[in-house]
Amino acid sequence: MSFLEFQLGDAFTDSGFLPEPASALPLDSVPLRESHKGFQVPVPDLLESREVETNTLQERMKLYVDSSMRGLELRSQPASNRDHDRSAVPGATSHLADREQSLKQMVEVSGNYKPESSDSVISRKLSRILNEYDGRTYQKDQDLRRSFLALEAHRKVLAFNESVLVQPSVMGSLARQSLKSNLEHLLLQNNLTFLENIRPVVNKIQRLSEPIERTLTIGNRVCEKRPTPIPDEVWCRIKDKQEQLQTLKMQKTVLSAVRDSLTLSQIEDHAIRNAEIDTEFLLVVNRIMIIKERATYLLTLPSAEAGKALLKHVNSQLEIANKRIYNYLVDFLYDLQSAYRTFGERSFTSNDKTFVVFRKCLVYLSSDLPYFSEFLKRVVKMRSQAALDNFLSQFDVESSSESKPIILSAHDPIRYLGDVLAYVHSLIVNEADFVNSMFDFQTFDEEEDSPQSIINKNQKFLSELNLKALNDIMVPLENSIRIRLEQIIRFEDDILTNFDIFDLLKLYEMIFTKYGIFEDSTLIRNLNALENVSSNKIGSTLTDTLSTIDTRQEIGADLLPPSWLAEYLTTLCGVFARYEKSSYPEDAKQIVSVEFLNETTGRLVNDKLEEFLHKNFPDMKRNPSEKENFLVAQINCFDNVISKLKPFKSTVFDNDGNILIKVENQMQSSIKALTEFESRLLFQKTGLELYFNLFNMIFPVESVQDELDYDMYLSTLENPIMNLTKIRESVEKPVSDLMPAALDEFQKNKVFHIMSPRIGEQITNTCLRQLLRFYQVFRQVLLHLYPDSQEEVLTVLKFTGDEAAMLFGLSD
Structure with missing residues (x-):
């Protein structure tokens, strides 16, 4: 297994270490011990196996191994050499002894040896390599262990099958060769990658090496020669040149800063034209706005050409940015509308990143009124059309919907109008929630990345944008709402129902204005007009009822109010x-x-x-x-x-x-x-009427307080009717007959028909008190005027004051 010569363990364990092939040690460089010089491995006699027929390579290899093991003979060695070998490696005595003992047993029983399987042989060899210790092969064993560990750790990367790899057959050999080739290829790839990474550095060093060498050569030449003293003029010129150089550097720095502050980089210009609209895009737009603000300062220069050219360029960039922002807002609006139709709810939250970008885009687009107005028109048109369709669908009789509460309640005017106004209220709440979530900029502050000019210029407009959008959305619905309400109100004649309609309209007028509908909007004006219709119908119905009353109705004998009066007052x-x-x-x-x-x-x-x-x-x-x-x-x-x-x-x-x-x-x-x-x-x-009138003509009877006032009537003696005989004829009999039955007389007259007992009693008591008062004064005056005829006077007016009061039923 020659591939184990590569230092694979270090190559896989340390990522910064690039492994390289280790040079194979020559055999002659390894000193042999004396005990090993005479050792020879006997070659097995393969002729003996010719009698056995073998069909496959594996059977032939097994036969060769068996023959080799049977022919293996171990020469005897001197004990001193063996002891020397054992003492050379400390701690390995037991292992070597076991190894020699096992070899002896293998030689002794070679005649009776039974071949083992190839897996057992390889396993025994690997076990010996990994577990046994030998000072001569210690380093190789360590490297081999690291290599096996590296293979185990990277088995998934290398994708090898260990069961095939350890086979002694041809398949195992091919697998090992393939693994070796893969490892070499991987090693070469790593080295090539490292070289490619350092190539730019090497190229740069090579490019700079020649100028550096020339500079060093010139410096060495200058240092070798003794310089002559430099004149002062030269020093002054050098100093001037240095100052000029510093000035040019400063000018370059300033111009570079001005250029960077008034122009966009290539990345920013690419972002304006092609990048996705997000926070980074808005930062670039913000930078363009800042450049535009700064460009206005250039117009104050003596030559304003630079400022005009810069403003023209910046405006063209802003036109591109605003058009892209407009398209983004329109796409966002249609996506949002689709989400409403599909899921019935918003697909974003108030702190959603996309929603934050949308609000910032609105702020930036507000500086371009044509695009901004067009976007608002799209929003209003889309939302108002949807709201109008939803409102009219509530009155669609042909619809397949089973629940039509507004239609079913049409027989009840109050309920019908309440249902219509309640649905309008739900539409207003829904649209108010939409526009407030989309266009509410009242919490907008300077921390948002927007130019200060936009904030100062459009803050009031943006803060009222949600209310304006809400009122614009409700404009197409105003006429339909008015028609649905008016067709009920104008034909309702019941007074109390009209009063309830008036209160209902006032209630929803207050609710609508609370949710942001302007008081001068057409919707509120329509409600006010319908309120006036209801209130006028209340008055007109009453006046019409009053006008149609037939006053020719005859009153009854009981003199009670007519029936039409009671009915009208009830209404x-x-x-x-x-x-x-x-x-x-x-x-x-x-x-x-x-x-x-x-x-x-x-x-x-x-x-x-x-x-x-x-x-x-x-x-x-x-x-x-x-x-x-x-x-x-x-x-x-x-x-x-x-x-x-x-x-x-x-x-x-x-x-x-x-x-x-x-x-x-x-x-x-x-x-x-x-x-x-x-x-x-x-x-x-x-019979006292004439005397009552006479006395009141002289002095009011009600004003008489005491006897001194009686003298006021002395002049009455000159009147013929004040004669006692005349008085007897006129007064005596009527007074004697009427006064005991005065109450009965009042009950017989028309006062008894007065509907209110309090008023009837008031009239009766007033009349009787007036009669009683005059009777007392008249009696006392006669007694005062005729002191010699008092008996006659008492005969004519025989009832005293107290007796008369008792007859009249007066307590005082």
Whole structure:
């Protein structure tokens, strides 16, 4: 196995060591011991084996080995030599003894030896090589062990089959030769690689060797000669040249720095034209922007040609970069749209590298308005078309979709409008989420690698870009949304339903503006217009109802308010109650406004009720009885209106409370008129009417405080009606008959038909108190004026004040 002569162990164990073939030792260089000089290996007699027929090479080799082992004879050696050999290698005595003993046994039993298999022979040889120790072959054994270890470690690389490699047959021999050839080829390849690596260094050294040799030769010649003293002029010229050289070096350094700061390298120019758009590409674009900023300074030079040429070149590079950025953004947008359609969700996160590049590209593209505007148009068109298709699909009756909540709820106006607005809200939320994730630059800061000029110039525009994009996306939907809402609102006549529609529109108006829809956008203006339609329909429905009331309806004998008044007030109070429950009372004030109250409440009291009462009591001015009925019916109507509207005095009528106050004042006027009418009627029945008028003409009866005021009526003695006889004839019998039955008389008149017991009691008590007051004053004045006829006066007015109060049912 001659291939083991290569130092394979070192070649594989140390990567920095290049193995080379070891020179084979000549046999004559190895000294032989005396004990080995006479040793001869007997050659087996191959003629003996001719009688045995062999068919294969392996059988012939086995036969040769068997013959050799049988013919092996070991010459006897002197014991001293053997002892000397054993003492030459320390620690190897036992091994050599065993080896000699085994050889002797092999010679002695050579006649009876049975051949072993080839694998056993090779295994025994390898075991001897790897395990036994011999001082003469120690180094070779070590090298052999390292070689085997290297082969074992690199068996996968060399791809050899050890079972074939160790065979003593021809196949094994060929395998070993092939392994040797592969190892030599690998060794040559490694050496060639090393030489190729050092070739540039060697070439450079060879190229520089000749100038260096010339320089050394000149230096040696200069050093050998004795230089003459150099004149001062020469030194000055040398110094000047050195200064000029330093100046030129500095100028070169400055110009090189200017050139590097105002131009792109070849790698950067290649990146602008061909490289993938990523962070490195944007850094190059950022450098171009910086160069453009610096190039503007060159325009201030006396000659601006350099600045113009540089700006022209930089603008052309920016045009290329912006066009590539535009194409990248469009591709990114279409890829994103495809991901939405396929997976229904975004394919990136907020800190995704691709998304960060996209946002930076938008910042850079914002400096080029044509490209930037075109990209925004593409975004708006794509998103608005998808949103419009989704919105219209909700009303597609021919669609195969089973769930159509908007269509199924069309019979309920509030639910239908709520479903439409809720779906619009979902579209706005979806688009707001999209534009905020893509175009929200409010958190943009200077740490991003962008020129400061772009940040300062476009910061406000970029910060509002998401809201502008959202409103532009919703523009194509505005008309469709308005049509779907308006077709329900314009044909809805129910007042409370219109109020609910108004609140619903206000709610979604607030929600839409919260998510970024501009207040001056067409969508919000459409909602405001529909709100006005709803609010106007509430007022117009009430006014139409009021206008269609038939005031020719006859009033009943009980003088109660007509049925249409109760129905109208019920509807009106329902609107007021809905107003109080409104979630947006400030906005609902545009419905229940001053004009609304004047049209619905003021017209009711001032026009319809007056018209109704005058048509039912046309002769009230000529007929006292009809006037009494008119006043009672008027009080009942006013009381009904006030009782219905008074709970809303602090809420509905707080804007303009004069309407309700005016109604209350009108009712008080009617009560006062009825009280005067009933009081006058009562005085007529008692016969005291003339005296009551006479006394009030002289001095108001209500103003009498004590007896001194009685003298104010002394002038009445001149009047004929103040004669006691006349008084007896006019007053005695009516007073005696009426005063005990005064309460019964009031219950029989029209005051009993007043709907409010409080008002009826108020009128009755007022009339009776007025009669009682005058009766007491009249009785005391007569006693004062006729002190000699007091008995006669007491006979005519026989009831004292307390007795009269008791008869009238007055407590005080």
